[in-house]
Amino acid sequence: MVRRRHRQLLLFTSPALTFFLLFAVFPLLSTIYISFYQEDVFVGLKNFEFLFTNDEASERLRYAFLHNVQFFLIAASVQLPTALCMAALLTSGRVRRMTSFYRTLLFIPTTLSVVIVGFIWRLIIHPLWGIVDYPLLGEAATALPTITLMSVWQYLGIPMVFLYSALISIPSNIIEAAQVDGASDLRIFFRIKIPLIAPQIGIITILTFIWIFNAFDIIYALNGGAPGPDYATDVLGTLFYRTFFGWGADLGNQNLGAATATVIFFIILFGTAVYFATVQRRLKASQL
Structure with missing residues (x-):
């Protein structure tokens, strides 16, 4: 009976497992493998040494990393509060119908x-025929924040639905007990609801972190992979793209590109590990 159950589990999970191994694990291991070579010659960590010690390469890597950090801080500070407010409004009963x-x-x-x-946002904010007469994507000070807000607008629905589900799953007897004690709706929200959904807020934060440090598509759709004015929109994803495939007169270097991708992977892995080792553990301990 147990063997039959194990066979059924293996049968139903094998398609997803095969897909995951082929399109996630294998490309990751291949990228790490390529990063240790240079023109089919094993060079060990020399590609990584070049990325961190060469003046131009290290400066671009540092700027790209800082832009990802800025991207994350803006996105998290705008997306999470907005999604939380919308989820709270949807569960308040005022728009129940x-x-x-x-x-x-x-x-x-x-x-x-x-x-x-x-494409749509590029038309909307175009300085000639858009709604603003300022080149938001053409100035270093506004290019990255503008792209960040566009991305937040597109993906706001995901954390909103996540938080909405968390809020409606709170037992009603807890809210009713607080109301009997005379707590206001605002006090209930900040003192009861937010602490109860803190683990979900943490998960959204780390998912936002992973999403931001993998960011590439929205910047490529707007700038075509270009680093933007004064490299203002150059993040780790676009840096990897130009390093691997080349840009303009610069020919691409697949091995350096693979090394860049490996660095991105370990940055995300480190951030995720720190989160689960510290923040998530404390959140769970506080709810015991």
């Missing part, structure tokens, strides 16, 4: 292609 409509409406941008979103 149209909850499904508003939830669907807010989620629609997430279903759109990044290319379509980039």
